[in-house]
Amino acid sequence: MISFDPPLASAPEGDARKRHLEYASLAGKLTVITTSPSGLPAEIPASEALTILPTNTRSALRFVPAALAAAGRISGKPDLIVTQDMFLTGLVGRRLKQRFNVPLLVQEHSFVLNNPVWMAEHPLRNRGLLLLAHQVLRSADYVRAVASPSRADLQALGFPEDRIAILPLATASANFAKPVDPAVLAEYRARVGIPEGAPVVLWVGRPVPVKRIPLLLAVFAKIAAQVPEAYFLMIGDFQESAASINAAAASSGISDKLKLFGPVLLEDLPPFYQLANVYLLSSSYEGVPRVLGEAASAGLPLVATGAGGITDILLDGETGFYAPDDASVAQNLAEYAVRLLRDPELARQMGQAGQRHALTHFNAQGYPERWVKIWRQAVAAGIR
DSSP states (O other): OEEOOHHHHHOTTSHHHHHHHHHHHHHSOEEEEEOOOTTOOSOEEOSSSEEEEEOSOOOHHHHHHHHHHHHTTOOSOOSOEEBSSSSHHHHHHHHHHHHHOOOEEEEEOSOOTTOHHHHHHSHHHHHHHHHHHHHHHHHOSEEEESSTHHHHHHHHTTOOGGGEEEOOOOOBOHHHHSOOOHHHHHHHHHHHTOOTTOOEEEEESOOOGGGOHHHHHHHHHHHHHHOTTOEEEEESOOTTTHHHHHHHHHHHTOGGGEEEEOOOOGGGOHHHHHTOSEEEEOOSOOSSOHHHHHHHHTTOOEEEEOOTTHHHHOOBTTTEEEEOSSTTHHHHHHHHHHHHHHOHHHHHHHHHHHHHHHHHHSBSTTHHHHHHHHHHHHHHHOOO
């Protein structure tokens, strides 16, 4: 496996290491070449089944030669090469396929193959990345995509349907569904400064451009105009963006209702989801957002744009509402959120339907088995 996941090598107790230990146990043997900080051993025997080969560089420019050099330490011939993406790890995988003459399985996580919004973000860079992805796909024997719309994009490029597997990242969990004690929820409300009983619209994530934070704030301003008692809670790392977010909130007149809370560990998130009434997402595109699986499994109705794989988890009119990404998107998102805030029974019904859907189709339990099963399918399919 070729990976861009530094904690896999540098954080022995981290989630990435734990996941790959389970994959290795299921597969029998797994070797992972991953980008990493410098100064690590050339080989990390994480278990009898898992070996990690760090590149000892975080540089994207140095990754390919460093990864190919690390591959020289692999003993024996692998059954399969798996890459994290269709770009630099895919390029390494392509070279290793030529070296070992074994099948190549690449992954498509970000919904970029037919995405003008992504292309417009960095036209020159992303045009080059897309050309690279096309080259990698021509060499690939199997593709795992996380969102069902990617299937049509891959087939349009000539990739055989029977060599495409759709497996979303599984973030729904019983940990989010388990009810949190009301006294604990009251404590969390006090921590974020939201009065007991006030309705809450929640957003969790990284405030990067694709998340469209200005649109998110514009939507909440429209919500606040109709539901003035509502609060907007944002959870994430706002060290570099707090000033601009607060300035935008001030210009919209919602400063007193906006609550920014710093990054929260995954295991500490359930109370934040459960103190909310609606989950709001305004991204321009996504694969299948991890946060929607978490929010849905916590029983929250979802309101989002219908970009990328969002509609795999958000069933419009059943588990929430999605708005087309057009000139009316801010108004439509706000109207859907207001409808749910004003109709608690509808919100409850949609939240329960979303929880069932998420725990059935996006459950973290059993995900490693489903992922390793795709490896075995790729090996059985062979080189095309």
